[in-house]
Amino acid sequence: MKKKVNSKDSQVYKVIYVNKDPELAITSPADGSEVDREETTISGTVSENTTIKVNGLPTIVTASGTFNRTVQLIEGENTVTIVATDVAGNTVEKQLRIKYRKD
Template sequence: MKKTRRSRRLEKKTKRNIILTLLGIAVVFIFIVKLGIPLMANFALFVSGFRTGPETKAKDNLFIQPPILNSIPFATNSAQLEISGKAIKNGTLQLFINDQLVNSEIVNEDGNFKFIQTLDSGENQIKTKVEINGRKSDFSDIFTVVYKSSAPSITIDVPADGEEFSKEQKTANVAGKVDSGTTVTVNGFWAIVDESNTYSYSLPLKNGENEIIVVATDQAGNKAEKTIKVKYSE
């Protein structure tokens, strides 16, 4: 049975409508995938953030900033050390040395604190924390201070005290041993200290008697001095 012209036109129109409908569905699907889902996700996050915002803020308010210590020397020859810094005002500042609570005080209105603390001989690890309204901060950064009050040891191995130098020997090699971490001067000039803690310096000699003064200084500022005399003849 042959289709009439009208039925053929109707069939073409129906196919075209189906194709357009499918294209429309595809466009809507792509729009939802690319834009709709991210928008919905962002909206959900916004609502979630809005609901949990006050609670999160309340939790943040529980955080107590750890104290900040001012610079402390690596080593000292004084048993009394000033320890100062900043912390939350009106909090109770706790001072720990070698993990032991040794002192505490109330932080002033400016947020400053200061201790004059007696150190133990040797290494002292210093840290602080602050407490306010029953809440405690984490510990501050740790500073290590070595307290040493004894003078460093030093020897003058060469030249010998009273040694005489002839015309050809216009310089004297001054050398000896010192403690580790010690600097040395010979008549005010820096000597070289090697890895074996041996120092050396080549000292020009003048005619007649020459006094040689060797000074050793450790990291804590303690000093030791030795003096010898040699004679040079032109």
């Protein structure tokens, strides 16, 4: 293939620079909660353009920045890990301790 002598090659790049971690707030359940069911729903909010994983599972984030994920619990102490990642790759992690006690 021949290139024209006067042609100019150009490329456009989009650079995203974010200098702070994403915001992550867990709205329920509270850390240290005790429940009597073998599953519970983790709910929270995140900053714009952020993805969420709950115990490693991708979780849908709504346009308003809220998320919900139902997790299975084992009897006794459980630790649920929530990781938020923004478009620049910055992450923040929170853990919840939830105790499941059969009645």
